[in-house]
Each structure stands twice: as structure tokens, then as C-alpha cells.
Amino acid sequence: MDAEIIAVGSEMLTQDRVDTNSLYLTGKLNDLGIEVVTKCVIGDARDRLADAVRRALSQTGIVILSGGLGPTEDDVTREAVAQALDRKLVFQPEIAAALEQRFLLMKRKMAEVNKRQAFLVEGAAMLPNDRGTAPGQWIEESGGVVMLLPGPPHELKAMFERQCLPRLARIVPKLAIRTIFYRVTGMPESDLDQLISPVYKKYENPATTILAANGDLQIHLRARCGSEAEADALLAEVAGPIELLLGDRLYSRNGDSLEVVVGDLLRKHLATVAVAESCTGGMLGERFTSVPGSSDYFAGGFITYSNKMKMDLLGVPPEMLEEFGAVSRQTAEAMAIGARRRTGATYALSVTGVAGPDPDGESPVGTMYVGIADAAGAHVAHRQFLGDRQRIRVFTTQMALDLLRRRILGRLVADAPKPVAG
């Protein structure tokens, strides 16, 4: 079964707005096995919208409109759909009364214009809206269905979830959906695809999607079957070999972010972490503390952007900075050891490098040293990243979080501890 989604509103045709409702709706429809074959955005023009609805109904069985259900003259969805289906609009006194009641509760008088929202297309079922004034409509037409939903995403989602999904489930063949949401880091998207595509390419069901953003890779597996047991069995058949291939690059099986996974590991080991950041300037601390409850394990941090701060706050020896430079393995190690000593944290991570856009002395843009220190010693990882300042900084924090994850899991052997002044 196919669907078309139509977003209504001239404000959706500006250079600043994208229709995100259709993404939500697409996900929900796909879960039911319904494919979206066309999406449109149409301004507040009744005739054009009526044409689009007529055409959509001639091509697909399900047409979903979002927006244009407000009380003003600009809101033309009700009229356009009535015109397209050649039906009348019928005033519903009980909807008008409910609207009036809603305004009373807010201690405001309802404007006369709001009565426009009390009209239903002849034969439509009213879909209640508990988050706004615009009721939705569900209209069946020659084997197909047209849905009128409000534009604000939180109103649309609640209405679709509670009113439309149960009705849709009755008219489309029932399917059980089971999903797995892996997250992986430490490799480029192309390498990941090359690694696991020999497995997932063998299956159309479960469907596999790979998404990449900011050095983080997501793998979605979605199985659609007649029963949950069947879907689970299919998922397991694909998931087993994929997990084997991914090994310890796989950090999450439920979609949790790297900062959440690392935080949980720290909490489980009753450990704490401190950070010492040069070129990431606080971004690593920001990621750790973006997780509610991170005060359980996040001890604190230092943003040491200058050599002076690296010496004063972390005790990096001046002669080390002189000999090796701030962007060096030695400085990264001393920063991590210094941050651990000054905070008493179980682990300390340090970052020093060149985020750009200009190179720093001999080090090209993207040179990064990430250090980790714990009771067993210190270890420094070196990487060369590409891209702009923002990308390099995000990739570096990803690398630092993953280094800590591997260290806690015992997958990273530390070098022998070395003394550092301070």
C-alpha cells in the first residue's frame, strides 16, 4: 500500500523551514509496511491544494495532509479537501461547544473566527486534539483514506499515534515489527559498509540502514513479519554475524550515545573521570555532562588553551613544552597525568592538537593527541583528522570517549607510568 504526504502552509515554502512531520509519518507508515511514494509542500492556495489532493488520491491509497486547520482565512485545508472530494462542509455544534469550553478554561473569550474549526468534511470522523484547538479528520473515499492533521509536530504526533495508527492497523495487513539499533565508532562509514554488507545484503527483510554523523555510525535493522517470533528469528539470523564482524567497535545495542555508554561504565565501576582540554575547549566536558546524573562520575575539568594554563593548572613542565611543543604525545600525557592528580579522579582524559583553520607550527590542521591516565599509567593515541574546525573537534571528543571506553573494558594497555612535575 502506498501513501502521499502533503504539508500545507506558505510558511513551509520559505528558505528556512523544512517539513519534519513527513519524516515522523514516514517512519510510522514504513513500520506498517506502507511506502511513501510522494511528498509535497503546498502554500495556502485552495485550488492548487484541491488539485493536489485529487491527484494524490488517484495515485495512492493513503493521503495525509498536515497543517492549514487553523481558524483564519489562510487555513484552507478543510475547504480544499471538501472541494477535491466534491463533498460539503458540515458545521458541528458539539465541536464548537468544546472549543468554547477550552477558551473558557484559559479564561479567554473565543473569537467568532474559531468556529471555522468546527466544520467537518461530510462523512468525516472527527479526530480529537488534546494539545491544540484544531480537530483532525479521517475521511474514507473509494477504498482509500484521507487524513487531515494539525501542523504543530507535538499535536500531529499525538493525534497520529492515538487516532490514526489504530485505524490504519485495521485496514492494512497486520505485521510484527522488531528492530535493533547498533552504534559503532572508530571507523569510516565506507569501511563499515564494506565489512558488514556481505551479511546484510543477503536480506531484504530485515532492512538495514546505515547512518553516519560526527564520527558516529548507526546501524538500524528492521524486521517485518507475520509474528513477533518470526521477526525475532530473522533479526537474530542477521544480527549474530554482524556483531561478530563489528567486535569491540560496537558500543551500543540499544541506540545509547557514546557519552551515555561511557557514563554507565564509569558508574558500574564506581569510577570517576576528569578532563584536560586544549583545542576542544570544553566540548569533551560538555558531552560528559550532557547526560543527566553525570555528577555521579564526572569529577571536573580544565580548559587549558594556552601553554601558561597547561603549566599553571596542570603542571606540565615548561621544558617539555619547549622541547616537544604543546601539540605532542609528551604534552598530552603530562596533561592527563596532571588533571588526574589535581582532581583525584580514577581516569583523566586529555586533548591537545590543531583544530584549525590555521596550522600550528609544524603540526598540520587536524593533528590530535588524546591522552588517558589512570592508576596503571598513561597512554596517548594519535590521529590525523580532516575537515573544518567543528568537525575536527567533534571527531576528537568521539575518539577520547572511545579511548576511555576501551580502557575501562581492558581493551587498551597503558604504557608504564612516568613522573610529571606539578
Place this chain on the structure above:
Amino acid sequence: MDAEIIAVGSEMLTQDRVDTNSLYLTGKLNDLGIEVVTKCVIGDARDRLADAVRRALSQTGIVILSGGLGPTEDDVTREAVAQALDRKLVFQPEIAAALEQRFLLMKRKMAEVNKRQAFLVEGAAMLPNDRGTAPGQWIEESGGVVMLLPGPPHELKAMFERQCLPRLARIVPKLAIRTIFYRVTGMPESDLDQLISPVYKKYENPATTILAANGDLQIHLRARCGSEAEADALLAEVAGPIELLLGDRLYSRNGDSLEVVVGDLLRKHLATVAVAESCTGGMLGERFTSVPGSSDYFAGGFITYSNKMKMDLLGVPPEMLEEFGAVSRQTAEAMAIGARRRTGATYALSVTGVAGPDPDGESPVGTMYVGIADAAGAHVAHRQFLGDRQRIRVFTTQMALDLLRRRILGRLVADAPKPVAG
């Protein structure tokens, strides 16, 4: 003159992808005085796409298609447009030769399938693509025009800029466009609109757009006139009263972000800044250091998430934490003074508060104290924010940056300096 934009490709109909090309194209078309009245996304289905092109041409004078120009069977844009216009596809040996040359340069042999990209719709002008293999096409049809552009945004933008804009300029009436891009902070969007709408609502030209994100407000003014002098005069007529109303809430006239504006102010005054962050956990430092060259004025920072760190790293007295709590005016002040003393920076900003989701003792979620210290003393601002953890943290960093901006500009009088231990 009206336009329709059609994005082609089944991958654009998934729940993860939005068509951003249409936003870029809309901006460029609006600048020429062309209105976008419909946008569509259509999968790789030739007949459906041909229908859409035929319908679009019947409704608008300009139809722009993006994507579907690749070499594979899935790429149906050429065929669909030929079908819609009832024209033939004609093989162009010189395009095929240029493609072969391109592959040679990459030391690869061209696959036979790539020759599909050497077909033009009869009568089309070829639009060269210097960033990819797919050439574009410009087709005039009964007073209107159909453009076929490649899907990858960097290819589409370069081609539209160099090939389509000059051609469009020849067929649409020439207009001079002048814009102003204000940024404002420290007030909600609704208050801003109430304040300046009596001015801008009087004018259709210049057009005014207000955008709000993360506690930051943008005001775009765009004047379209027959001459630049006329446009400038119109802009000045609206801009003058708006600037008066905004006063010192207006921080940028050229669209620069708050961190860039504050950085420029620090550099101009040969001043430096340090940060001491509790619940923002590094986000304030991250914003300062997101600006290239920020090492000129960003001295360093402390992420002091726990009371112990506030005492150890910033010298906040234990009895102060005991008496007033970590989330207090007193602690914010002591943090700022401590950070300034430990780094020697001209200014220090401090943040302490409750980002949530759980309240902290007596302080509700969203309670924020932001301190600022300089040679003249210290000052603490208090705010109560609403929303989730991420929103509260972003709004808080916005408030802190703006506090520093006002302090440097002399718009914020500091309290008398108070001693702090440490």
C-alpha cells in the same frame, strides 16, 4: 513569476532525509522576486515523475528538478522530462567524450553505463558540471523553463550559481536586492515581535523575517527594488526605527554570532576571559573556542561540577557552600573571582545552577546564577529558565556571553569587590 521545485530519488523519501537543495534554491529564487508555490519529492518512478513535471509546467513558469541524473537504471529524470515534454533524448558524442576524459584523469576506465549521462532532451542547453559527472540541462518550453540539476548539494549549488542564475536574470525583470541581518538576545521571540512589528508591518518591501533558536533571535530585512539606491533607502527607512527600539539588545548587524561579537570586543580591548562552569560543564568554553583565533583572548577554564572541585580549583570557601549552597549568588560570585585570580584573565565568567532533569535541593530545575568578575568587582545575574537540560544549558551560555558583552560595553555596573579565600 512562480516556481516549483521537484527533488527526485527514492532515498529522499526515507525517514532520515530532508531535501535541503530546495531551501537553497528557494532563497536564490526569492532574491530574484520568484515565488516557490509547490515543492515535491518523488521516488525513482518514471511515469509518476513525468506526470509531476507536466502538472508543474501547467501551473508555474519555472520547474527545477534535482537528482536522478546519475548513470544507473534508477536515474529516470532525463527520460521522465523527455516523456513529459513529448521530446526525444539525443545522444551527445562530445558529452560522452568529456566523460571519458574525466575517467582517464582519475586513471579509471569509464563503464558503458555512464554513457546514459550523455543524453540531452531535444532542444536542451547542456549545463556543465565541474564537480561531478552529471551534466545539467536547461530546457525552454512554451514561455516557461525546466531545469535538470544534479542532486549532490555542492554540485547543484555551483551549477545553479554559474549556469542558471545568469540565464534566469535574462528572463525575469531585474531587481536590486539589499539585506540586513540583525541578531538580538535577552528577550523572547514574542516580545521582540510585539516591539518591532508596529514598524515592519507597515512595509511589504522590505520583507521582514524573524527566526528564533536557542535564545538567539535573528531579524532578516530584505528590500527588492529597481535600483540599489532605492533598496538602500527603503532599508534605511525601516532599519532606523527598528535599531532604536532594539537598543543594546541588538548585538550584531551582519549576522555574526554572539561568541564572534564578544570575541571581537575582547580582542579590541586587548582583554582576556576565563570561565568557571558548573552545570554547563564546558559548553561555555566550547562556544568561546569554536571561533578560529580565540586563543588571542580565551585564557582558560575550569569545569567544577562538584563542591570539592569548586573549593580545590577555584578556592570557593567551604563555609560559603555550606551556608548558601552551590546554586547561589554567593557561590557564583566566588567562582568568578576565583577563576579570574587563578588565570590572571581580564574577565572571568562563572555558571552555577540546576540543568535538570531533577531539582537540586531547594532550587527548581532551570535556576541559574551567572557571575562576572573583573578588576572593578563582581556582578551576578539570576535567571529562571524553562525546558529540558540541553535547552537550559544553551540559554545559560547565551546569557553568560551577553553579560560579558554588556560588561565590556560599560552597560553593566559591577557590585563592589568582595574578598574570597583561595
